[in-house]
Amino acid sequence: MAHNDVPIGAVIVDAQGEIIGCGRNERELRGDPLAHAEIVALQAAATTRGSWRFDDCTLVVTLEPCAMCAGAMSQARLARVVFGAFDAKAGAVTSVFDVVRDPRLPHRLEVVAGIEELACVRVLKEFFAVARTENELPK
Amino acid sequence: MEPDCKRRKMEEPADPPWEALLVLPELESREVELTPAYAAPVLLRTETSRLVRELSAARPLTELPHLKRVQARGGTQLLEVLLCPAGPSPGASRTLAELLPDGRVDVRGLGEPFLVQVPARAPLTRPQFEEAARHWPTAFHENKRTSQALAGRLFTLQDKAAMEARMEHAVWAARRGAELGMVPAGAAVVDPATGRVLAVGHDCRNGLHPLLHAAMVCVDLVACGQGGGTYSYRDYPACSFLPPLPGDGLPYICTGYDLYLTREPCVMCAMALVHSRIQRVFYGVSSPHGALGTGYRLHGRQDLNHRYEVFRGVLEGPCRRLGQEPGAR
Ligand SMILES: [Zn+2]
Numbered sequence: 001m002a003h004n005d006v007p008i009g010a011v012i013v014d015a016q017g018e019i020i021g022c023g024r025n026e027r028e029l030r031g032d033p034l035a036h037a038e039i040v041a042l043q044a045a046a047t048t049r050g051s052w053r054f055d056d057c058t059l060v061v062t063l064e065p066c067a068m069c070a071g072a073m074s075q076a077r078l079a080r081v082v083f084g085a086f087d088a089k090a091g092a093v094t095s096v097f098d099v100v101r102d103p104r105l106p107h108r109l110e111v112v113a114g115i116e117e118l119a120c121v122r123v124l125k126e127f128f129a130v131a132r133t134e135n136e137l138p139k
Numbered sequence: 140m141e142p143d144c145k146r147r148k149m150e151e152p153a154d155p156p157w158e159a160l161l162v163l164p165e166l167e168s169r170e171v172e173l174t175p176a177y178a179a180p181v182l183l184r185t186e187t188s189r190l191v192r193e194l195s196a197a198r199p200l201t202e203l204p205h206l207k208r209v210q211a212r213g214g215t216q217l218l219e220v221l222l223c224p225a226g227p228s229p230g231a232s233r234t235l236a237e238l239l240p241d242g243r244v245d246v247r248g249l250g251e252p253f254l255v256q257v258p259a260r261a262p263l264t265r266p267q268f269e270e271a272a273r274h275w276p277t278a279f280h281e282n283k284r285t286s287q288a289l290a291g292r293l294f295t296l297q298d299k300a301a302m303e304a305r306m307e308h309a310v311w312a313a314r315r316g317a318e319l320g321m322v323p324a325g326a327a328v329v330d331p332a333t334g335r336v337l338a339v340g341h342d343c344r345n346g347l348h349p350l351l352h353a354a355m356v357c358v359d360l361v362a363c364g365q366g367g368g369t370y371s372y373r374d375y376p377a378c379s380f381l382p383p384l385p386g387d388g389l390p391y392i393c394t395g396y397d398l399y400l401t402r403e404p405c406v407m408c409a410m411a412l413v414h415s416r417i418q419r420v421f422y423g424v425s426s427p428h429g430a431l432g433t434g435y436r437l438h439g440r441q442d443l444n445h446r447y448e449v450f451r452g453v454l455e456g457p458c459r460r461l462g463q464e465p466g467a468r
Pocket residue numbers: 036038065066067068069070
């Protein structure tokens with residue numbers, strides 16, 4: 001990856017299993033602190049569909065979403081979220097909060113957690129290991 | 140312009156003065172949590188200081204350091220002394236010999252032990268302290284700023300005039316948005332060090348993009364001012380930004396900035412403000428699914444990597460009326 005963004009990826013799949021939008025974390029690339037993979041994928045899916053109805057769709061993402069993305073998925077009224085690695089520090093779908101299954105909020109999603117967890121964790125670990133070595137190189 | 144303005148003022152009902160009320164983070168706002176402990180009456184007052192000394196050495200209150208050792212029962216002369224925490228599954232009646240088995244405390248002068256509910260954590264605010272002290276005497280290191288803020292004394296009249304002027308930008312933007320069929324919510328980002336209004340925006344969820352609530356618009360506008368950002372607001376002239384001054388240096392997005400919002404933000408927006416490193420948020424009215432005081436209190440969580448201060452009630456009257464103006468939804 002040319003830019004220094006943490007490698008997190010998301011896809012949105014419709015009821016037929018067709019991918020209608022995908023995104024990766026582009027905070028650094030775009031200079032936008034809100035360009036998380038889930039938000040980018042939602043933007044792409046909205047363009048594909050030409051509408052903002054996702055109640056038949058599933059969002060699949062490598063890392064547990066934060067509260068912003070969980071709130072966005074709830075706003076977008078997705079049916080389901082599937083994620084790989086848990087985020088103990090900021091995860092908002094199980095770990096720190098459970099925004100998408102909160103009975104106080106107007107829309108709730110089905111959750112499938114820990115799918116291909118090891119593979120998702122490995123991608124992140126490799127990225128951070130490389131980042132560390134690069135920082136340690138002699139000047 | 141002016142006569143029109145004056146006429147408007149006369150027609151509008153006068154708003155009661157507003158207060159900027161601190162919205163406490165979760166830890167500071169939650170109810171006092173209690174935990175069981177063993178205590179015993181002091182039957183011989185002259186033994187009190189010896190008992191306290193021996194207990195402190197033999198059974199230090201390492202998990203409950205905020206608790207005082209002795210209390211006078213309900214304003215009487217009768218003293219009671221805290222022996223030790225009771226743990227998760229306390230037995231109903233335990234003897235002194237069971238509770239202090241190692242002989243390091245001479246139990247002379249102590250009565251039969253009993254279970255008592257004591258505050259589990261040090262109080263962080265005066266209301267928590269007053270509640271805690273009803274259960275057992277508790278030490279309290281008062282945060283002056285928090286107490287001032289809770290009493291509504293943090294801001295001077297001059298501060299409030301400045302806050303009002305800034306919120307008026309947000310109210311103005313909300314009205315412009317509503318005229319274009321948008322949800323009537325507005326926002327403004329201000330650098331409190333210079334007083335410059337860096338971004339003004341309104342909710343664009345019915346137009347540009349469904350996730351563009353007013354706070355998201357403003358963060359994106361600030362990012363635009365810093366050479367980043369994602370959207371173009373060409374069709375929404377009330378959404379605008381100022382680039383930073385040449386000598387300013389680029390802060391990371393909203394570091395050190397204040398955000399004024401006509402209404403309390405949702406979970407998505409509140410977390411976006413954590414990501415943007417905002418310093419303070421001032422909002423006018425609460426919303427049913429708000430995440431800065433109503434449903435969640437996302438702004439002061441120790442487990443997230445950034446925290447910000449939140450005040451509600453700024454220019455409350457006009458903010459409240461935004462939802463009720465003609466054309467609004
Ligand atoms: Zn996110």
